[in-house]
Amino acid sequence: MAYTTSPAAHDTHDHHDHKPTGIKRWLFATNHKDIGTMYLVFACIMFFGGGIMALVIRLELFQPGLQFVDPGFYNSMTTMHALLMIFGAVMPAWTGFANWMVPMQVGAPDMALPRLNNLSFWILPFAFTLLLLTLFVPGGAPAGGWTLYPPLSLQAGDSFPLTIFAIHLMGASSILGAINVIVTIMNMRAPGVGLLNMPLFCWTWLITAYLLIAVMPVLAGAVTMLLTDHFFGTSFFSAAGGGDPVMFQHIFWFFGHPEVYILILPAFGIVSEIIPTFSRKPLFGYESMVYATASIAFLSFIVWAHHMFTVGMPLAGQLFFMLSTMLIAIPTGVKVFNWCATMWKGSISFETPMLFALSFLFLFTLGGFSGLMLAIVPADFQYHDTYFVVAHFHYVLVPGAIFAIMAGVYYWIPKWTGRMYDERLGKWHFWLSTIGVNVLFFPQHFLGLAGMPRRIPDYSTQFTDWNMVSSVGAFMFGFSQLLFVYVIVKCVTSGEKAAERPWGKAAHGLEWELPTPAPYHSWETPPSLQVITRGAEHSGTFGHS
């Protein structure tokens, strides 16, 4: 697949890709695009797996009484849904985007460590095979919640060691992926690409990668302690042996809170690429966006106990974690204001990627509001472990992370494949998803405030109406995603040929300086300074600071 000359790629030799064919191309893949594609396809499969589990949950909750599933199986569904969506769908999707976009955006031919890249992907299918196998072992799949709080998680049957090992593998995969991103960004930038004129997506991923390296070992430690408590007679988390079940929660959330930023920071990056393109205006406050991202990452390490205000902490501890949590609103606010300022006096058009990015902007902000409410400790004593919390984190994760993933796919797929998706169907997908997601999650605020606890398979009859509405929304949202797959398949197989610059001149970033579709080995010769300058205009740092 020798690529054709374009004004952007200066000297063109006749390149040969030397890639193996058939299954070997994928098993032994070292190309960042092939591996990125595998990550994204894997994430999509897991998204549907986790989605089916979510629909089992919403089916059972459609009306009071137990109609379909046993309460134990219901708990397995909530647990597995979370594990699949977090570790199987969102995190691999981000790594997939990093694989595709980071080399293209920093002017590199590939990721820095291609064989490591292969390993970090191929660990995942094994990890999730182990995890999904637990559905068929005696005692059923893990049912103690994805947070794995002991002593409850220790009551699991044969699924227990499988789950722990699967989590270890997922962690190893994430760390390897993160190392690769850091090394690529630090060492593979083309001459002339400074850190402060990389696209914001590279920045958010760089910070995400540091978060991953910092906290995945903490999770590994926590689950290993669970493992030895279960099998080797230690009592880290058992009060009877001198341990402390609350210590697990502290360790877990020391991982868990940075983890939520691991899930959302790359989304900030993607949205920061899309909004300027479709506003036809450079990103406002590029540098403050970078600093805000770094501040959020730093703060994410000192707010963990806001997930566990009800465990009985001393007053000083509660105050500290309340105030530090409230501080996060400031850098997050800076980001939202910068996005608003980017649209201000722009020339806005509403293609599918922009629609998803706008939906992200509105609904993520809404999730941020409920997050601020949850930070207030006395009020949290009412909200904690109710559907209000479920509504909050689904607002930041579904129209937050997931919508940003979809926005990113629509935005870059013409560059990836050289083909255009069907804009009309894309818009249908957008509207069905946005309406569905609000019908699904907005009523859950009401349920939580009215007193419905989370993680229950059956509820008192006063909660019936909003649960029904929510379930209707769930099926609407869930089935709309089949349309997404159809749009993608149609684009890849028979989409119209994309223009050389599908989003016009307003789309900045080195990826748009490559020919369409992007060549197999992205930048075999580093881009010239002139190309870099043109590509980096979006950052507003050239000739400005």
Add this chain to the structure above:
Amino acid sequence: MPFSIGVLHKMSNSFRSKLAGLAAMALGVSAPLAHAGWGDLNMTQGVTELSREIYGLHMIIFWWCVAIGVAVFGVMIYSLINFRKSKGAVPDTTMLHSTKAEIIWTVIPVFILVLMAIPATRTLIKIEDTRNTELTIKVTGYQWKWQYEYIDDGYGFGFFSSLDRKSDAARQLQSGIDPASVENYLLDVDKPLVVPENTKVRLLLTAQDVIHAWWVPAFGLKKDAIPGFVNELWFKVEAGKTGTYRGQCVELCGRDHGFMPVVVNVVSKDAFKTWVADQKALAAPPPAENAAPASEPTAPEANAPAQAAAPIAAPVATPVAMARR
């Protein structure tokens, strides 16, 4: 796998009426939907000073969020309407950065956060003040029931409190019983906790097996019950607010987590004295009866209201000892 489909026939009348309600809502019919849906949109104000304060805090923050939302979403919507390419808007590509704007939108949120933090801190300090309590009850979470022990001097009795039999029958998988036909479905117990009004009650919370959490929304607070540790929680129901208040376990505790409600009867001080006397009489039965297995805690039938409150040997009997008896 305990997954079965094919019970659509059981979604009989109540289901159809609910569906009709949904349809009505979808059509924008403003008639009140069913019984509860619209009435329970917000947090309860509750019946204690703390719960009212918490409700007040909740509303303050809510209105702040609404105000910020109106401003931010207002700017966004304004931009989306006025700066559209289709309207011929020309982008101002020189707009890259403004230190003044950055300072303004950093400092204003700081002020708002401080305004939120002050009343929150004040309420939190009040919540943590467990001095001068007048009645102490030890609450122990079990899979899946609660145990209440009145451990102050002069009380010395306790009992288990589990899901009542009607709810328990209706909640079985494909039970064929319409939950709507069960009064207080899933929110009723065989033997509720009884406390006097206008009394500062302190709960000492712990658990026997896994972590549970005790919550009555009307009292404003929830707290985890953790095996091996004792947590404190207090509430004081305002005078004249006697009645039955309901809540649930709110920390995932296994298979039947959804089926261990909390029910508290708040009674007048006089009625409480009478109730305590009754409990003490029940707790001191003839020795022969004491040895009978009637107080075996794991059988729900044994906890029927007629059954005696189990006497406890010492005010702070260990949970293990309680479970064995």
